[in-house]
Amino acid sequence: xxxxxxxxxxxxxxxxxxxxxxxxxxxxxxxxxxxxxxxxxxxxxxxxxxxxxxxxxxxxxxxxxxxxxxxxxxxxxxxxxxxxxxxxxxxxxxxxxxxxxxxxxxxxxxxxxxxxxxxxxxxxxxxxxxxxxxxxxxxxxxxxxxxxxxxxxxxxxxxxxxxxxxxxxxxxxxxxxxxxxxxxxxxxxxxxxxxxxxxxxxxxxxxxxxxxxxxxxxxxxxxxxxxxxxxxxxxxxxxxxxxxxxxxxxxxxxxxxxxxxxxxxxxxxxxxxxxxxxxxxxxxxxxxxxxxxxxxxxxxxxxxxxxxxxxxxxxxxxxxxxxxxxxxxxxxxxxxxxxxxxxxxxxxxxxxxxxxxxxxxxxxxxxxxxxxxxxxxxxxxxxxxxxxxxxxxxxxxxxxxxxxxxxxxxxxxxxxxxxxxxxxxxxxxxxxxxxxxxxxxxxxxxxxxxxxxxxxxxxxxxxxxxxxxxxxxxxxxxxxxxxxxxxxxxxxxxxxxxxxxxxxxxxxxxxxxxxxxxxxxxxxxxxxxxxxxxxxxxxxxxxxxxxxxxxxxxxxxxxxxxxxxxxxxxxxxxxxxxxxxxxxxxxxxx
Numbered sequence: 001x002x003x004x005x006x007x008x009x010x011x012x013x014x015x016x017x018x019x020x021x022x023x024x025x026x027x028x029x030x031x032x033x034x035x036x037x038x039x040x041x042x043x044x045x046x047x048x049x050x051x052x053x054x055x056x057x058x059x060x061x062x063x064x065x066x067x068x069x070x071x072x073x074x075x076x077x078x079x080x081x082x083x084x085x086x087x088x089x090x091x092x093x094x095x096x097x098x099x100x101x102x103x104x105x106x107x108x109x110x111x112x113x114x115x116x117x118x119x120x121x122x123x124x125x126x127x128x129x130x131x132x133x134x135x136x137x138x139x140x141x142x143x144x145x146x147x148x149x150x151x152x153x154x155x156x157x158x159x160x161x162x163x164x165x166x167x168x169x170x171x172x173x174x175x176x177x178x179x180x181x182x183x184x185x186x187x188x189x190x191x192x193x194x195x196x197x198x199x200x201x202x203x204x205x206x207x208x209x210x211x212x213x214x215x216x217x218x219x220x221x222x223x224x225x226x227x228x229x230x231x232x233x234x235x236x237x238x239x240x241x242x243x244x245x246x247x248x249x250x251x252x253x254x255x256x257x258x259x260x261x262x263x264x265x266x267x268x269x270x271x272x273x274x275x276x277x278x279x280x281x282x283x284x285x286x287x288x289x290x291x292x293x294x295x296x297x298x299x300x301x302x303x304x305x306x307x308x309x310x311x312x313x314x315x316x317x318x319x320x321x322x323x324x325x326x327x328x329x330x331x332x333x334x335x336x337x338x339x340x341x342x343x344x345x346x347x348x349x350x351x352x353x354x355x356x357x358x359x360x361x362x363x364x365x366x367x368x369x370x371x372x373x374x375x376x377x378x379x380x381x382x383x384x385x386x387x388x389x390x391x392x393x394x395x396x397x398x399x400x401x402x403x404x405x406x407x408x409x410x411x412x413x414x415x416x417x418x419x420x421x422x423x424x425x426x427x428x429x430x431x432x433x434x435x436x437x438x439x440x441x442x443x444x445x446x447x448x449x450x451x452x453x454x455x456x457x458x459x460x461x462x463x464x465x466x467x468x469x470x471x472x473x474x475x476x477x478x479x480x481x482x483x484x485x486x487x488x489x490x491x492x493x494x495x496x497x498x499x500x501x502x503x504x505x506x507x508x509x510x511x512x513x514x515x516x517x518x519x520x521x522x523x524x525x526x527x528x529x530x531x532x533x534x535x536x537x538x539x540x541x542x543x544x545x546x547x548x549x550x551x552x553x554x555x556x557x558x559x560x561x562x563x564x565x566x567x568x569x570x571x572x573x574x575x576x577x578x579x580x581x582x583x584x585x586x587x588x589x590x
Contacts, residue, residue, distance in 0.1 A: 050075025090116030127171025
């Protein structure tokens with residue numbers, strides 16, 4: 001084969017990508033650099049699968065290369081996946097307006113592609129996929145003068161790639177310690193093997209098969225905690241950027257490592273390991289719109305993989321307001337909602353914290369929109385948990401306020417509904433937090449699954465939340481209160497108390513002519529409830545008003561002689577509706 005047209009070019013690439021998918025488990029096992037998170041094979045396989053499914057094929061190598069590069073950008077996952085995507089982008093840049101290419105044109109394009117891939121990495125490290133790409137490219141451009149066709153070109157140059165891969169064990173200490181070659185480097189060699197085999201019999205095309213269209217699990221198999229200086233693996237797309245790649249490095253480069261910036265059509269795909277995903281989002285949001293954020297807690301995933309088998313996992317969502325320390329200590333798994341604001345997407349409580357959203361809120365006339373976790377996110381989470389737990393209890397925000405419960409129910413039916421109990425808490429915020437706290441205590445005390453389910457149904461009837469709204473302008477802005485009613489309340493200086501009824505729908509249960517009057521009403525109500533139920537526990541939530549929350553705690557303590565279970569800033573999703581300065585008390589009793 002002396003020339004490649006668009007169709008042959010695609011099937012050549014797809015044959016190599018297919019080989020990566022077949023070998024993903026092996027690549028995961030040898031993944032120790034940059035962190036031993038056991039996901040290089042999975043990320044390369046997901047990237048490869050996406051490319052094959054989304055590339056448009058025709059007879060023009062220029063058109064196919066461009067489509068393939070776009071698919072690679074959109075589907076790229078992890079360090080090696082993004083580097084591979086930039087490699088394909090570099091190839092595409094060299095194939096402008098070409099119907100077909102020969103060996104020389106291809107070899108020059110690979111040289112340019114390697115340079116493009118290197119430039120996408122903030123601090124390139126030798127002994128990785130980049131090194132193998134470089135050595136293979138050097139060999140290509142040496143032997144291209146001596147070969148007749150693509151079959152010979154790959155047969156001769158493959159030796160250099162294999163040699164470079166074998167040498168990675170000597171280039172990185174972590175690889176030498178574990179006696180393995182670099183996983184990304186080996187993935188690229190597998191890719192070249194697949195291409196080489198295709199070129200032996202280019203007419204035998206068998207790309208679309210079960211191996212490619214299987215549901216690939218997006219999972220990490222952490223081999224150790226070595227080299228994990230930064231907890232979160234962060235990936236996002238910055239659209240309509242107003243800054244250059246170099247400026248992105250200057251903006252977030254000091255917040256972590258493993259920074260890779262992939263270029264697309266008027267957008268960047270950014271990958272970084274960091275301890276501050278919210279700061280990364282906040283900084284980048286000043287220079288474009290954030291799309292498709294994916295943030296993985298590498299330490300939590302390592303802990304899950306390496307824990308002993310347990311009985312019951314507890315799952316909730318990000319509208320559950322509990323201290324983060326409690327959540328981590330008690331192995332509570334949270335599937336977050338998404339926040340959409342002024343064209344950017346954020347992960348609730350992960351890539352955006354309450355104070356940051358409220359700052360955006362003050363500067364903009366817009367109002368945040370939310371979306372529940374999708375079904376696939378629950379399916380993935382449940383499947384991961386079933387590797388270490390026998391049963392799952394999944395409790396969520398009221399179904400009358402969000403579709404989260406429905407997503408969880410559908411996911412449970414897909415995975416195994418006999419082992420997953422999904423509950424509509426008919427509540428939210430600290431009320432949901434108190435319920436999760438009760439369930440955690442029952443699990444830790446060894447109570448049977450069926451008994452816990454029975455108690456949850458009882459507790460759901462004995463939970464209340466009372467929210468004192470300080471300013472109605474936020475509820476008017478969010479459409480929860482009409483402008484006419486808001487104006488009327490403003491004239492009379494009315495301050496509502498919002499609660500949830502037995503069906504989990506919001507309702508106004510009282511009002512006063514002052515915020516202080518509301519707090520007095522709520523405090524008196526708590527005192528009355530305590531007389532009826534000595535086991536009452538309560539928690540205080542606030543919307544960016546810690547000082548006022550502490551004052552409320554002291555006020556309640558004087559009345560009933562009990563401290564709250566905790567005080568916390570509530571989810572920004574809830575806070576934007578209640579309004580800055582609002583306070584809440586949630587109670588639960590037997």
